[in-house]
Amino acid sequence: MSGNLIASTARKARKLTEEEVHEIEHEMELYPDKKAVGLEALKIVQKHQGWVSDESMQAISKFLEIPVSDLESVATFFNLVYRQPVGENVILFCNSVSCWVMGCESIKSHINEKLGIDFGQTSEDGKFTFLPVPCLGDCDKAPVMMVGDDLHRNLTHDKIDELILTYRKSKQVE
């Protein structure tokens, strides 16, 4: 009875890891107030967890003492804060104008085929999530995409095949 006698969201929070806490605390030194650290905290948690779960949201909200709805405002404003689980590798695929001129559409279809997923989807093996992004600022090497932190330029079908193989493997090795 006593557990849910009082409405509280606090008990839905997970425990932040020591690393997360440490990194968030570091950011807190750089800002005048805790509220400003919200976005950084989201990024830190995403870096460690791959995405930001509801439990993580509650944990950050508690830790920074900011309302969880304010934090959600920030989290949902930025498309690259993931509020749903994503694959081990997130492919950020540029479909802006230069890449389009340089034939990104056929590259995209190739990825669709190889991985069996379209934009917004995660492959069945949980290895890849495929997302569109606007210009990555590397138009002279179009078509371009990012996987994790790495930029891949002048994409061709062959290059895609190679990359998919490497990313599948590299993670397995880890």
Next chain:
Amino acid sequence: MAKVVIDGVEYEVNPDNNLLQECLSNGLDLPYFCWHPCMGSVGACRQCAVKQYRDSEDTNGNIVMACMTPAADGAIISINDDQAKDMRERVIESLMISHPHDCPVCEEGGECHLQDMTLMSGHNYRRYDKKKVTHRNQYLGPFINHEMNRCITCYRCVRYYDDYAGGTDLAAQASHHHTYFGRYEEGVLESEFSGNLVEVCPTGVFTDKAFSEHYSRKWDLQTAPSICAGCGTGCNITPGERYGTLRRVVNRYNSEINGYFICDRGRFGFDYVNSPERIRLSPEISDDVEKKLEQFKTDDAIGIGSPRASNESNFALRELVGEDRFFSGLSDSDHEAVQLTLALGQDAAFRSPSVKEIELADAVIIIGEDVTNTSPRVALALRQSVRNYAMDLAKQSQIPAWQDAAVRELAQHDRSPLAILTPYTTRLDDIASEIVLGPPSQLIEVAGAVAKAISENAPTISSGDDRVAQIAKYLAEAKRPLIVSGCSAGRIDFIKVAANLARALSEQRQEVIDLCLTAPEANTLGMSMLTNEENTLGAALDKIRRGEARKVIVLENDLYRRAPHPDVTDALEKADSLLVLDQLPTKTTEKATLLLPATSFSEHEATYVNYEGRAQVSFQVHQNNSGALPSWRWLSKDRKENISSLTERLVKCSCSFEGIKTLRPEIHVAVSGMQIPRQSHRYSGRTAMRANLNVHEPKQPVDEESVLSFSMEGIPPGKDATILGAPWSPSWNSNQSISKFQEEVNGDLKQGNTGQLLLDRDKSDTYLEIKLDVPKADGGLEVALVHQIFGSGELSAKSKALQKRMVDPYIGLSKADAESLGLSQGDSVSIDGNGNVAAVVVRTKMKVGTAALYCGENDIDHHALGETVHLQKVASSHHRGLGNLIVSDLYEEGY
């Protein structure tokens, strides 16, 4: 004053305002969404576009947002310019791209600002034929519906709910075409002021859920200007009736009190009026009711008044039994506290600030009163007062006050000081500069020490708290300090120490000091003004017990809420005959030998006195169909008595009621003696609404006494707001039409009446003696009474919507006390072993030695308890549970 030219016509304007506000103040029509009269401008919607010209030579001009442009002297603008018009039409078209156009099933329809602005902007054809964006709606609790598809992203809701009202659980989410306004997850909107979203949102995203259950269009509601009966603040409201039942309550503008906003108790706590349990005139007694009543109209009856009944009813009872035999309807401790409040209300050293004046304070101390739960609207005003620091900063930086986003950005989290002295965390803690937590006796010490620090003449009280000097300093140095307290905690010493502190400030500053003492019920002050100081309820009960009063008349009061239950039972059983007049059954009505039904606040015309001593008239909205009469009418010696002659005698009774003489407008104010209709000119179904019973249309009921008629015929208020129930003006069907009735935006209503302050400030007094309690060594916990906005108001607690938010009686304990008593969250305890049971709530931010006691709907007989209590664990029993407690995670941790 400055001069601007609008479409070739010169207007006098206030250069401190923006152009949109000044256009509206001058009666011009200019569409807008995101601007709000008391929330300023952010320029988010782009709907108020006008053309501005550099000078008289400039023929091109450029488009500016009127709400973001100062009404600077010499400005030349055009509303009617073709490009500006075109822009406004395109803007609204784009805002409405995904709007569902579901007006026929939308509850905003007929009073929708979006409908009004669409017409005004000339957007009358929908070109977009693609798929619309749709959203999932959320469950937001029992008060508010959510229909996100209707959103036009004006951001008013979050600016009101978060920025203005301090809510933390509503936010703008996502971006561009899928921006969403809602909670983080489904659940009850936590703010005590959530209902205002219904009026703030210009479209039908947030609508009144309680109203949905028996919905009616605005134009089909019968309305009249009324006063909220929820607490002693006296907010102005407009209740609406249809088919004999009260359907909803909305805010009614009063520049001195509630302005544009009321609290959720006021908005959702009215439907006890429709309760099937309302007392009816039973057929057995209706035949000889007169004869039965006569028995009480003799010299040996005594009367007990009521803080929730009108001045007229209390006065009629007092006239009937005689001044000496008219007794207070308050508990003895409340009576003493309110008599002191009245005395302080006549003290020339103080001023009782109106809600609007509370907003002007730039340093505040709250002593022991949980205003959010006792006088909610005052709490909302205090939230604005702490922004005066930001307003000052803005002034220094030459940022106009209406530049809302800029002013907030500038001040960030810096606020004017607010000290809260409280036994438990409150809902204002997030804006407090100091929160002094402790049992009541410690708080009194701290406040006393602050007074002493300000003036040497104040009684010597010392406190070990290191914040005393700081609080004293800012109160002494502020431009307009404010002291807030009240009697809800059941400790008169809170009021005494508040008065001493105000007096110390007054001495030190040589000026009148704002002292706000809240009042718990709608007419606490009015009834008390009519009551002799020595005529306490305790004295009345003694008299009855001693057999000196065989006939007792109880006016609209449940005495079991006012005195220890055994005392009440004992006395009432000793009386030969007991006449009780009330609206709903209570423990007291059970004991009545004659029970008569009284009309509710919306069924009669009457006056009430709020916490400031401000008398206001509340008009009758609709008729009662079950035989109820206003209590004063039952009690009048002469059954032909009319309210005007009763009022005349009340004015002359030397109880300071002279001021109410001018309140009730005479019939001749209306055009050629015609009454003002309570129904709108579009009121529909008059001939059909009873056709299922009889096809003959009955004669409209006649109102013999009021300037209002139960009809749609007559002369509507027009632009004269003398008596303004539901505002309406051509092209302005929503509540935004209020600007058409204001002298200027945010100003007084044209010919409006903000009420009459009744108390003269012509007395002077000295410091009050305070006996500091020596904490008892019996190991008991010191009781601090807790109130809940939903539950503590006797009548509002009978409303269905509010009941969905109510909780069981509980006792808040510190962790350490709970542990040492072997208690944990949710256990049930018996208090002093006398049958009072409450649930345990362990609060991390509470001082050892405190027992914060919420009595539910008088489930706990707290008058029978001493200042300290002992607890014993008993078998758990819960009825409502505590799930509705809003203990925001920000204020309390560790659950």
